[in-house]
Amino acid sequence: MTTHPALAIEATGLAKSFGETRAVDGVDLSVRGGSVYGVLGPNGAGKTTTIRMLATLLRPDAGSAKVLGHDIVKEADAVRGVVSLTGQLASVDEDLTGRENLILIGRLLGLKGPAVRQRATELLEAFGLSDAAGRLVKNYSGGMRRRLDLAASIVVTPRLMFLDEPTTGLDPRSRNQVWGIIRALVAEGTTILLCTQYLEEADQLCDRIAVIDRGRVIAEGTPGELKASIGSGALHVRLLDPEQRPQAEGILARELGAVTLKADAAGLSAACSDAGRAAEAIAELSSLGVGIADFSLGQPSLDEVFLALTGHPAEPAAGEGPDSTNEEQAA
Amino acid sequence: MSTITTTAEGAATDADEALVRKAISSTPRPPRASALSAAMTFGWRGMLKVKHVPEQLLDVTITPVMFVVMFTYLFGGAIAGSTGEYLDYILPGILVMSVLFTTVYSGVALNTDLTKGVVDRFRSLPIWSPAPLLGSLIGDSVRYVIGGSVIIVLGLALGFRPGAGAVGVLAALGLVVVFAFGLSWVFTTLGLLLRSPNAVMNAGFMGIFPLTFLSNVFVEPDTLPAGLKAFVDVNPISILANASRGLMEGNADGADIAIVLAVAAGLTAVFMPLTTRLYRRR
Numbered sequence: 001m002t003t004h005p006a007l008a009i010e011a012t013g014l015a016k017s018f019g020e021t022r023a024v025d026g027v028d029l030s031v032r033g034g035s036v037y038g039v040l041g042p043n044g045a046g047k048t049t050t051i052r053m054l055a056t057l058l059r060p061d062a063g064s065a066k067v068l069g070h071d072i073v074k075e076a077d078a079v080r081g082v083v084s085l086t087g088q089l090a091s092v093d094e095d096l097t098g099r100e101n102l103i104l105i106g107r108l109l110g111l112k113g114p115a116v117r118q119r120a121t122e123l124l125e126a127f128g129l130s131d132a133a134g135r136l137v138k139n140y141s142g143g144m145r146r147r148l149d150l151a152a153s154i155v156v157t158p159r160l161m162f163l164d165e166p167t168t169g170l171d172p173r174s175r176n177q178v179w180g181i182i183r184a185l186v187a188e189g190t191t192i193l194l195c196t197q198y199l200e201e202a203d204q205l206c207d208r209i210a211v212i213d214r215g216r217v218i219a220e221g222t223p224g225e226l227k228a229s230i231g232s233g234a235l236h237v238r239l240l241d242p243e244q245r246p247q248a249e250g251i252l253a254r255e256l257g258a259v260t261l262k263a264d265a266a267g268l269s270a271a272c273s274d275a276g277r278a279a280e281a282i283a284e285l286s287s288l289g290v291g292i293a294d295f296s297l298g299q300p301s302l303d304e305v306f307l308a309l310t311g312h313p314a315e316p317a318a319g320e321g322p323d324s325t326n327e328e329q330a331a
Numbered sequence: 332m333s334t335i336t337t338t339a340e341g342a343a344t345d346a347d348e349a350l351v352r353k354a355i356s357s358t359p360r361p362p363r364a365s366a367l368s369a370a371m372t373f374g375w376r377g378m379l380k381v382k383h384v385p386e387q388l389l390d391v392t393i394t395p396v397m398f399v400v401m402f403t404y405l406f407g408g409a410i411a412g413s414t415g416e417y418l419d420y421i422l423p424g425i426l427v428m429s430v431l432f433t434t435v436y437s438g439v440a441l442n443t444d445l446t447k448g449v450v451d452r453f454r455s456l457p458i459w460s461p462a463p464l465l466g467s468l469i470g471d472s473v474r475y476v477i478g479g480s481v482i483i484v485l486g487l488a489l490g491f492r493p494g495a496g497a498v499g500v501l502a503a504l505g506l507v508v509v510f511a512f513g514l515s516w517v518f519t520t521l522g523l524l525l526r527s528p529n530a531v532m533n534a535g536f537m538g539i540f541p542l543t544f545l546s547n548v549f550v551e552p553d554t555l556p557a558g559l560k561a562f563v564d565v566n567p568i569s570i571l572a573n574a575s576r577g578l579m580e581g582n583a584d585g586a587d588i589a590i591v592l593a594v595a596a597g598l599t600a601v602f603m604p605l606t607t608r609l610y611r612r613r
Contacts, residue, residue: 052451057451085449087452089447093447104376107362107372109364126353157360181346181351227492
């Protein structure tokens, strides 16, 4: 394999097992420098394990990878010198204050004396944490903790940043802020590898996406390509009477094409990107006596992407991969 | 494309994208922190924890205080003829016991740390790999000094008057802390091998408790059965207690001190690399 200088990450055949579980089963990735690359998949798909191998926290069982030209096993220390990691659990020290956390990381990265305190002040201000600077992090909200986490990741600006589900558990407003911070990083030239379980997040932020399932990349491309491959949108319908679902399924299949039945016995959806055709399909349902509780036209959900790509729903794997430590506090 | 929208009421607590961009672009990468500087920074973190979570220190000082008072007044007369005489014997012993008990908490704290995300950040930083562990133990050593000082002050208040004065007491405290530093590596290894902080605590005390009681910390071994006495005589904790008594009274045996230092160095030489490897592989 020839080293392409413009590639920030090139991984070939990365694999890692925990006991019997093959958490990552031969992952290839090529991430262009300066881009945002999304790794999209459900809990337990192997996202966190992949990121931990690339960030030198886990040693791969097989395969190899280079991060900014440095081998992740043989030159782990060189890799650590150019990347930073924002883990799934916020990577900050709960027993210290926000300011102390930033000073701690700054000193460990080689900043000294007044420079490190100045840097901490600058970051606290930029991330809207000045008022909370002297409070212990264990008293921070989820959004504040995540912002501090991101601030700690850029005490010294990394050339590449690993973000593992940075918005899981955040409210929409905090999520928007995190997205803004990620965009700012990209604008300043940092390459980002972003793991997420939200299609919308990948769609909003990423230049390219790898969809990962059961430790393997099952699809790769730009968000546009991926969506085109599975249909760009979906009409979601909930019926008043679940008994009418087979009838509704037949009608929608005729009007729109591929229909997905949801876990909710009264719910189903059909691939559809055109509001006009969706309206016609709804009208057809009503006129044939199918009672509708509500309907919406939206992006395909991750479930639908998975179903389309794999033929099976996106269920968390039963294994005990690190992905299962994911904390989901609030939607 | 959506951008950050800041509402008036939240303006003071939101991230400011322009400032974030400025903050990202403004810092050139400094030269790497030296091994010493990284370790000392972790030591500083340990001391901040003493400041923010002082209960930790309380846990490990109250028990020894109870032991001093209880043993002196309850058993002192029976064991040594008078409480005053027993205090002279037991105080250096309790100093040893209290500081060595604290070392178990180094393993417990490390195990607790591992369950939190911050360790991932430490492990992804370009720093000398033993620094987080060495630094924590340097921080813990400060706790050993504080804990030990509490015992000594209490002893002085109860009438303990060491023959070698302040210099002797400080030398004894120093020796105990050096030994504790070496022993701590055993518990940090345990902290990385066992699954929960409680398991570390239990295993740690299951080891340190009998070792401390089967020493000369509480009683002269002369009255013990021969087999037990033989064990007590070679127990490094007995040797440490003897050396501490000697330093405080001004008649220390150089060989005892040398053995204590050698054991501490040996424990560090074996368990520090082991701990570092386990920490990296985790």
